[in-house]
Amino acid sequence: MPTRSAAVLTSGTANAAKLFVAALAFTSAYVGFSAYSNASSTPQPATPVTLSARELPVTAPAEELATAGKVTVSVLTDGGPGCAKSYVARSLVVNPGPDAAVSYRWRLARWSPSAREWRTYLADHDGFAAPERTVEWRPRVSGNPGWYRVELTVEGADPIASDRFQASC
Structure with missing residues (x-):
């Protein structure tokens, strides 16, 4: 076996x-x-790609468009759906004491037909320590059509207001 x-x-x-x-x-x-x-x-040999760009002259930077004593407001194109709109407010703030800091306050006011006065809708504040600066604020109005204006109050000066504008759906 x-x-x-x-x-x-x-x-x-x-x-x-x-x-x-x-x-x-x-x-x-x-x-x-x-x-x-x-x-x-x-792999196939790479095909060369030529990129080109057009040069457009800059007529004036945004900082030059702002002037002291005036608030300008523009509508931004990035507004959301419905009544949501974004705005940009600009002004040139001149510091009365260039050696010290200056404070300023933004106010988005909405016209109240019943009270017949401008009421605060949004507010913000900021400051800087320089002789002058172009300041900018980007408020957003959402679902509240009506008449608005932007006011800027610089410490130690009278408030200035933009022209009124209408937010609508």
């Missing part, structure tokens, strides 16, 4: 070795074919 089991063991080992060699050959062929196809698929 020992010779018979040795023969079975030998033939089983031979079959396993044959399967292992076949699997190794298949894997080698697959890897070789993949490497060949990747090597033969060279």
Whole structure:
């Protein structure tokens, strides 16, 4: 009996070795074919792209458009859906004491027909320490149509107001 089991063991080992060699050959062929196809698929040469830009002259920066004693208001194009509108208010603030800081206050006022007066809708404040500066504020009116104006009060000076403007849907 020992010779018979040795023969079975030998033939089983031979079959396993044959399967292992076949699997190794298949894997080698697959890897070789993949490497060949990747090597033969060279990328196309890059096509040069020429970029060009137009030069437009700047007539006046935003800082030059602002003047002392006047508040200008513009509508921004980034307004949201419905009645949401964004505005930018600008003015030039001259510091009466250039060696000290100056404070200023913005106020977005809405006209109240029932009270017949301008009422505060939004407010903000800021300051700086320089001889003069162009100041800017970006209020947003959302879902409240009516007449508005922007007021700027500089510390130690009378308030100045923009022209009135209408926010509508």
